[in-house]
Amino acid sequence: MKPPEMPVFSRGKFTDSDLTLEEAEFGLFGSPYDGRSTGRRAALRAPDMFRYFSSELETTSLRFRVDYRRLRICDLGDVVGMDFDTLFEETKSVVGTIADQDRIPVMLGGEHTMTWAAVEEIHPKLLVVFDAHLDMRDSYLGESTSHTTFLRRIAEANPDIDILHIGFRAGEVEEILYARERNVTILPSSMLVRDDLARTSIEERMPSRECLYISVDLDVMDPAYMEAVSNPEPGGIGPDTLFSVFELLIKSDVIGFDVMELSPSSEWSPSHYLAAKTVLELMSAVSKDTKTKLDEKLFYWGS
Numbered sequence: 001m002k003p004p005e006m007p008v009f010s011r012g013k014f015t016d017s018d019l020t021l022e023e024a025e026f027g028l029f030g031s032p033y034d035g036r037s038t039g040r041r042a043a044l045r046a047p048d049m050f051r052y053f054s055s056e057l058e059t060t061s062l063r064f065r066v067d068y069r070r071l072r073i074c075d076l077g078d079v080v081g082m083d084f085d086t087l088f089e090e091t092k093s094v095v096g097t098i099a100d101q102d103r104i105p106v107m108l109g110g111e112h113t114m115t116w117a118a119v120e121e122i123h124p125k126l127l128v129v130f131d132a133h134l135d136m137r138d139s140y141l142g143e144s145t146s147h148t149t150f151l152r153r154i155a156e157a158n159p160d161i162d163i164l165h166i167g168f169r170a171g172e173v174e175e176i177l178y179a180r181e182r183n184v185t186i187l188p189s190s191m192l193v194r195d196d197l198a199r200t201s202i203e204e205r206m207p208s209r210e211c212l213y214i215s216v217d218l219d220v221m222d223p224a225y226m227e228a229v230s231n232p233e234p235g236g237i238g239p240d241t242l243f244s245v246f247e248l249l250i251k252s253d254v255i256g257f258d259v260m261e262l263s264p265s266s267e268w269s270p271s272h273y274l275a276a277k278t279v280l281e282l283m284s285a286v287s288k289d290t291k292t293k294l295d296e297k298l299f300y301w302g303s
């Protein structure tokens, strides 16, 4: 008998945390959908890969001076199903339940299209998207709702939401034209790669400062670091740049975030560690819980 291509990881909890939603600061759930995706389609395993590798990492964030083990996380499981419209509504409902209890929704996916459901539910003032692609086509392969069009659908349906797009490096002319017309603020990957100062000018480019939703497509990072995505694109930023941008965003009020498009290629990859680390670094950046913080003296290395 042919062995399975990948081991079936136990459906554990993210960082093994078993807190209830009442006890938690973050309400986390998985979105293993990829029915309208292209490239490598392996999102079914994405949420469990985030979970498994979250427990494999070392537990200290040197950048944010946080002990990951002190982050209060409730892992609610996955939103599963076959029908897109039903999943969309269920995703909205889960995000709404978490947000109604003043907890921060965290979605781990899976096809980027589901970000539309989360944004539709919590309606931020500013949507910050990290992505190699603009995802602003009007339609793709005859479909108006997919991972390549969802940001246009959000932009059209919510003219009051400002959009800051970080990491762009691959798309169609029609998308760029639409983004300009819609006043989407774009900080392309090339600026972040070449110009260290671009990082510090992000704050000046932020159209709003409160009520942020952050959406990370893991393909914003270069495939050299992050190969486990559906649509890898060369010329991306490294994890250190991504996490330093997180540092610039934390002065704002973040009301929810997602980390999407993990498409596991094998049972083990450094990219899977990086995917889990991206979630934990963003949580460390966003957390308002002072009990997660470690003593600053621990991180003094001499000048």
Ligand SMILES: [Mn+2]
Pocket (backbone or CB within 6 Å): 131, 132, 133, 217, 219, 220, 231, 261
């Ligand atoms: Mn992308």
